[in-house]
Amino acid sequence: MGLPVLRDDLSDSELDAIVEKANAASAFLKAISHEGRLMILCHLVSGEKSVTELEELLSARQAAVSQQLSRLRLEGLVVPRRDGKAIYYRLADDKPRKMLETVYELFCGDDAE
Template sequence: MTLPVLSNDMSEAELDRMVEKANAASAFLKAISHEGRLMILCHLVSGEKSVTELEELLSARQAAVSQQLSRLRLEGLVLPRREGKTIYYRLADDKPRKMLECVYDLFCGDDD
């Protein structure tokens, strides 16, 4: 993958596309910048979880977990599924998994 390079000879359409992509990346990074949201995504990598399961895994109150799930849902990172009174969440696509792998490599990999 080659990173884009800003240059004076870029067309207005190319520049607009780059700004659009930068806005999307910024929104994504803001969504995952909260420790609670990041931990929710980490737990969902292994599969779908109910809100109750996430509360227990995070040792957090239901209101706090629901608030963070709402933000992740708004950003399109998780998808809900209702089964009776229970709501389950899963990753919406592979983007959060790829991001978590990158974060792991940067902050949890070997310190060599």
């Protein structure tokens, strides 16, 4: 699948579909644009983590981690699970993993110089 070509002869419904996808992409990029949220996603790639584990991994306060998790949850990127008093988070689907792989290739791959 390639990039859409914005032509003068697009129907209103085709243009609306492109705008809708652009809005979704923009919301996704805003959600991952914060270093803390990006690092949370990086840690969750390896599997489910509790809020306490994420606090330790990020060296951050619980309130800050919870705030970032809330935004990621609102955007549908992570899913919570409660086990007693502990709350665990995991990636909601494969979209964040694919994005992180792309970011890694862009900024950390052999060609990134």
